[in-house]
Amino acid sequence: MGEKINNSWAYRDIIADKRKNSLYLSKLHEKSYELYDFRFKYFRLFEIISLALISISLIVYLINNSKFMLILALILSVVVIAMVSYNKENFYYLRLSLHSQAMNKFQGLADQYKNLNIDLDSGNIDYTYLRETLDYLNDEYYDLILNMPRPINYEQDGQDIQSNNLTDMQPKLNKNKDDGIVPKELKR
16 A cells, blocks of 8 residues: 555645535536526427417418518518527537536536545545546546536636635535535525
């Protein structure tokens, strides 16, 4: 077995900080997911209603020869064509699925950091294992940040992540289910 860890507070701080950031980013992606889910559902609903109104107006035009119904069908068809061309590559659905993946991956990383912290608390962890696991988790963390889409309001919320003070968070750890890390505005 490798060298035992004598002073683990520096590692606890790093692990707690990365876990906090992972949970925070998971919540940001959850909020982005909810927003795109809302947009996707209402986009589809508006599209269905528009297509139904086009069909109804064309049927009424065939029965009554009303120019108004023909103009309404023409306007609605142009709107539907514009909507479909805007969403030709399933923009909302793609963003929805990417934010769902990011949310789950950041939550998984937070759980892995938590497990590493539990291992550190047990005192049976050696320096080599801790260093390798921490390097692996940090690589995963930065790969996720680079490869996943940015959550909505990322710039402002990213500054909030940097401004959080870990020493203020220490007394809150292990008290709640979310350890007091997730801000109130991101909780359900």
